[in-house]
Amino acid sequence: MKRISHYLFILWAGIFLLQACASKRISQEKEKQAKLAQKITSLRQGSQAILLVAFGSTWQEAHNAYNALQRELTRTFNSASTGKNAPQDVYLAFTSGMCIQRCQQKGLGDFYSPHTWLAALAQAGYTSIVVQSLHVAQGKEYLDLAQEVNTFTQAHPSIDVALQGPLLDHAPEVAKILCKSYERELKSGATLLFMGHGTPKKYDIGGREEIHLLFEQELQKQAPRCFVATIDTEGNLLEDTIARMQKKGIKGGRVICIPLMTIAGDHAHNDMRGGDEDTPEAKSWRAELVKAGYQCSKEDCRLIGLIEMPEVVQFLERQLEKQITRKR
DSSP: OHHHHHHHHHHHHHHHHHHHHHHHHHHHHHHHHHHHHHHHHHHOOSSEEEEEEEOOOOOHHHHHHHHHHHHHHHHHHSSTTOTTSOOEEEEEEESOHHHHHHHHHTTSOOOOOHHHHHHHHHHTTOSEEEEEEOOSSSSHHHHHHHHHHHHHHHHOTTSEEEEEOOGGGGHHHHHHHHHHHTHHHHHTTOEEEEEEOOOOTTSOOTTOTTHHHHHHHHHHHHOTTEEEEESSOTTSSHHHHHHHHHHTTOOSEEEEEEEOSSSOOHIIIIIITOSSSSSOOTTSHHHHHHHTTEEOOGGGBOOOOGGGSHHHHHHHHHHHHHHHHHHO
């Protein structure tokens, strides 16, 4: 009997501690929301907002790209020349808690999750919010975001909320933009190899695992020497894509690696390029391509993210313009 009482006490104590921790997290989150809402209120110029949502990064170059995009969209949608549409205040959220924490530790600034941002925007009095995903494809991060936006919308029926999907929701248009941007390289006979992130098998993304392969097909309608490999999607890793290249008779020659990612961060610098030295780090894409008989220099590993390409930014602006006009 004493042993049972002991176990019951331990169970009760455990439940109490879990409840206390949960209560503390909720309290801290509410404090964060209130603090952010206060900051937003001091900056707010209208009642409508665009919330850009990216995975996040701890690379300074990536933050330069995020900042440049935010400035460009602010110039386009929140200036005196916005015309018939009301001005839109532009903000940026990260979905990666790890990136949020590390950015703060590295002094890169305070970043918040979509959950925190949406609650703060509501508290600040916004009546219309366009959430623009900067994810490339409908993977786990985007699907979590969609669920978050749906929950927020149901809890705030008086706020007009719209979610704009990732770039590959517009695969034919994006394929044309990329092939046009690298037209000179394609005409020289080079093969373009795009690096997508992909999704590990442990995550259920509702049968969207082949999205990068489908995008490869869209690219090849424009240029047959375009391929897409991923870091994480089984069946479309680098070795799988090299096998597809060889099956099409491309067994050598110059290969240009390009991040199919919003920004050129850790994956582009390390997994793709393999560092800054002429001899790439083992297991990097550059090293594996050279090992397989291709020519792939560090200069041909392009460290440019999608939102650093003017044509992609212009495409995002057109999509946002359509949504804002529709909501007017």
